[in-house]
Amino acid sequence: MSAETDPFLALDVSTDDYATTAAHDQQVGADATVAAVQAEDDSDAEREKATAARAARTRYTKEDFLAQKASYTARIDEGSVWKQLLVFGPPFRPSGAFLSALDAGDVDVPKGNGDSSTGKSKLDKKHHQAIQAAVSELYFLQKYAAVQEIITWAKEHFEKDKKWDAQVVKWEGKIKEKMSAQEVA
Template sequence: MSAEADPFLALDVSSDDYATTAAHDQHSGADATFAAVEAEDDSDAEREKAGAARAARTRYTEDDFLAQKASYTARIDEGNIWKQLLSFEPPFCPSEEFISAVNAASVDTIPSASSSDSLSGKQKTTLDKKHHQTIQAAVSELYFLEKYAAVKEIITWAKDNFEKDKKWDVQVKKWEDKVEKKMQAA
């Protein structure tokens, strides 16, 4: 290729210069072998160091995993998720209509109505993720079972007792709209 065809791609170097340049770039004989072994030793040391750093970071050994695996039991949920709301602070205090709607004939852990009256003047509690998910699961379960009055009672309790944020407002509004539509249709 000539320099006149494309000035950016054209190189004016004779073929003999390539061989000389390549010879200077490479180490010769024992120097090349020594350099290669030294580089390999460095990479092994770096790999070991990286492995030790990773192990220190995770601190979860195979024995730890096997011990946890042996002690693991799956949580089996047989319904009545709303009963978990009884242990919240402030606790959910279901009404008689709620209990009859969900067919909960024997509920041992229902807080008395007086405890809910004493909480009415207190400041609203901030919901953490676990509690928010529990409320959402209870609402979803009762909605699926078509217990719309019970869902409405949980929504009212949640709105009255827990601090709102943007996500919470959107979720509660969605629940309310769905329940209202279903109650009007019934």
Template sequence: MSTSTAPSLALDVPIDNYATTAAQDQKAGVDATLTAVAQEAEAEAEDDSDAEREKAGAARAARMRYTEEDFLAQKESYSARIDEGSIWKQLVVFTPPFMPSATFLSTVNAAPSTPTSTTTAEQNPRGTKTKLDKKHHQTIQAAVSELYFLEKYTAVQEIITWAKEHFEKDKKWDKQVQKWEERVMEKMKVQQA
């Protein structure tokens, strides 16, 4: 006991017990703080998960906005697009347009009212070639592939000739056109034999 402290306030605690008691008090305080922080985090997480659930529910509702009746009505009105030798008609709206000859039209069994070919000078007055973009390249390729599949080789040959005369060349385009020409020539030889 200390002589400067009032005897009524002095506690007689051994040093070892004091350290243990202080450590227990400190641990209890830290545990209480950690528990409070954890509970607060759980409450925020529940709020976040509620918001996330509501957001997910709204997204699900947006995906499923059609009723069963709407779906059945749409299913009933659906019809698949079938192109049987008619993709070449998309080439007519190109610049310069594809102007099929009478032979071409008879080969593909098209109506003669479709515009027939004109001379190259009329189609391309300055002799300049148009740059071939990806959409045009794909359309020409689809038309050639379709007519090739239908074994209308003279029609394929006419499209190839038109494309070579009116569109700028690049390495990829040249290889593609050369491959088409070789295949068509092979098939035409077999057909004639």
């Protein structure tokens, strides 16, 4: 039995039906291409709209810039970063000598003995950065006795780790060197 007589293998499709089906498929493909191009155009328009909105939010007009420039004042913390330590737990309680060295007589110092009944507390990153900023600023201002007082307070109230120990040793070495140089001069 040949393939032409086998009912399962024979395809009864006329050439006209094939041409109509092929033409229909071609039109559907063209329509899909047109739809894709239109969708791309829409997304381009939306992208341009979003870019324009972002530019409107982030760009200054010359008048806006000049108004902000005229009202700008630089923040100057001349020896006042240490005041952040007053709100720590346990808070820093500066001595009278510390306050007089910094001309900070009007500072509201927390009351109490400052001793923690639970021992030393863990030094988190925020506290470490605040202590480091205060020490750096007072060192720059050459208030070495005040720096030593902050270092002593920090050593008494916070747990040690390798990084903290290395930092404190470095601070103490610099302070001792500077204080001895001041005594000689």
